[in-house]
Amino acid sequence: MAVYTDVAADELAEFLKHYDIGELLSYKGIAEGVENSNFLLHTTAGSFILTLYEKRVAKNDLPFFLGLMTHLASNGISCPQPVKNKSGEALSTLAGRPAAIINFLEGVWPRKPNxxxxxxxxxxxxxxxxxxxxxxxxxxxxxxxxxxxxxxxxxxxxxxxxxxxxxxxxxxxxxxxxxxxxxxxxxxxxxxxxxxxxxxxxxxxxxxxxxxxxxxxxxxxxxxxxxxxxxxxxxxxxxxxxxxxxxxxxxxxxxxxxxxxxxxxxxxxxxxxxxxxxxxxxxxxxxxxxxxxxxxxxxxxxxxxxxxxxxxxxxxxxxxxxxxxxx
Ligand SMILES: Nc1ncnc2c1ncn2[C@@H]1O[C@H](COP(=O)(O)OP(=O)(O)OP(=O)(O)O)[C@@H](O)[C@H]1O
Ligand SMILES: N[C@@H](CCO)C(=O)O
CATH class of the missing domain: 3.90.1200.10 (Aminoglycoside phosphotransferase (APH), C-terminal lobe)
Known part of the structure; x- marks a missing residue:
């Protein structure tokens, strides 16, 4: 991921009030990747990834991506899960972009795959x-x-x-x-x-x-x-x-x-x-x-x-x- 769209701390804290994932402790943009804007969030409830979907992602496709993660996880695949807000929605809007929060997955990606x-x-x-x-x-x-x-x-x-x-x-x-x-x-x-x-x-x-x-x-x-x-x-x-x-x-x-x-x-x-x-x-x-x-x-x-x-x-x-x- 990357950061194309910035999010202000007060805007993010306000946004998180719509979720049951605790209070925001800290957040930072993730420089890795090229497609969307991503932030690592630390809250009183744990760590999460916030994604703001950018240029190549059509908003209409987001239910497919989020639904797929849920489907795969319920069929034995380890992948992040979308976190629903208090209205039961996985997809929301932040800083004018479609946004979703997913849970943090433990592990590291291999820099030199063998x-x-x-x-x-x-x-x-x-x-x-x-x-x-x-x-x-x-x-x-x-x-x-x-x-x-x-x-x-x-x-x-x-x-x-x-x-x-x-x-x-x-x-x-x-x-x-x-x-x-x-x-x-x-x-x-x-x-x-x-x-x-x-x-x-x-x-x-x-x-x-x-x-x-x-x-x-x-x-x-x-x-x-x-x-x-x-x-x-x-x-x-x-x-x-x-x-x-x-x-x-x-x-x-x-x-x-x-x-x-x-x-x-x-x-x-x-x-x-x-x-x-x-x-x-x-x-x-x-x-x-x-x-x-x-x-x-x-x-x-x-x-x-x-x-x-x-x-x-x-x-x-x-x-x-x-x-x-x-x-
Ligand atoms: N669920 C997650 N748990 C932990 N870290 C994550 C998670 N999702 C993303 N990250 C971190 O963010 C980085 C970029 O994420 P991702 O690959 O989804 O972005 P992207 O912009 O779609 O990138 P690209 O398409 O270039 O691979 C990952 O390499 C990882 O460090
Ligand atoms: N994985 C892609 C970036 C995302 O499309 C690449 O390495 O070009």
Whole structure:
């Protein structure tokens, strides 16, 4: 998260009177993350996270995100729970933004994920996919193939300022992914769609919970796996780490088997996943609001991952045999 919208102490204290979570002792903005404004609150009743939803979040989608957290928790997934106010509502307004309070989750996210962490996220992701079954609400993925060109158009004229040739590189990839290669008939359900290391908390080697459902939606389950492959299985020099990928995929497969068709589609899904984060990062990098407490993420990290994925056409190219998925 980040802080785009400031909240004054008296305004916050007044807001908290509508909740049963005690008196405000202290609060501070959280610099981590890039999407919404977040604050850590300490009250006489404990610690909480206050989120003010910003630019990429449509207000109409908030009941989906908040309802999903409740649904997942009641199906065995450890994730923050929305705190309802005295009128029984999880969603409110503060400083002119839609706002929600969720409970604080113990744990730390791994700064340098190892293969054990990758196995942890693979297992947690598959469990989340299974637990998402039966969630009554649905939300289309606004950042799937048809959402990428509009993002590109916001950044195209300045893309080459970030790296010469970047505009053409993205355009060629967009043409390819829009050209009918995107899989349609794979298993679908509720996906997290942003399960990066900073959204998975660990206590020791064990996953203690997953956070940040503001991109969750209904889409191909294997697309979520592809997002995780990109986010967890590369080194800081953007070289692919097959040991981590095997650990992630095997742990996922122990909970929910990836079908042959899903495995076959993984390389193209990973190209799409790389392009999606390259595009949002590029748009954000070129449009940091004045005065915002935010560290934009590096778009070029995802250009490098995309280049790698463009060279992969099968699981074998990753160095993974089908049998490696059920180890
Ligand atoms: N329920 C929670 N319990 C404890 N800490 C939390 C919780 N929710 C958020 N945080 C803290 O806030 C940080 C940012 O949160 P989050 O990832 O939800 O923000 P975001 O703006 O949506 O970020 P991004 O989309 O870039 O990952 C986390 O890394 C964590 O430090
Ligand atoms: N996890 C995203 C930020 C939230 O969309 C990224 O690293 O680009």
């Amino acid at each position: 293969a054990t962490h990758c196995a942890g996220v693979g297992e947690a992701l598959a469990k989340m996919h299974l637990a998402g079954k039966g969630f009554a609400m649905s939300r289309a993925n606004a950042l799937s193939v048809s959402g990428w060109r509009p993002l590109f158009e916001q950044a195209a004229s300045r893309a080459d300022e970030v790296q010469p040739g970047l505009r053409g590189f993205i355009e060629t990839e967009l043409d390819y992914l829009e050209g009918g290669v995107w899989p349609k008939n794979l298993p679908h359900g509720v996906i997290h769609a942003d399960l990066f290391p900073d959204n998975v908390f660990f206590l020791g080697d064990q996953v203690s919970g997953i956070i940040d459902f503001t991109f969750a939606c209904n889409d191909l389950l294997a697309y979520d796996v592809a997002i995780c492959l990109n986010a967890w299985c590369f080194e800081s020099d953007c070289s692919f780490n097959v040991t981590k990928a095997r650990a992630l995929l095997a742990a996922y497969g122990r909970e929910r088997e990836l079908s042959e068709a899903e495995q076959k589609a993984l390389p193209v899904l990973a190209r799409g996943a790389a392009l999606r984060f390259l595009l949002t990062r590029l748009v954000d990098f070129l449009n940091v609001p004045a005065g915002a407490l935010v560290r934009p993420k590096d778009p070029l990290e995802y250009a490098r991952k995309l280049r790698f994925q463009q060279g992969v056409s099968s699981m074998r190219d990753y160095g993974i045999a089908a049998s490696g998925l059920v180890a």
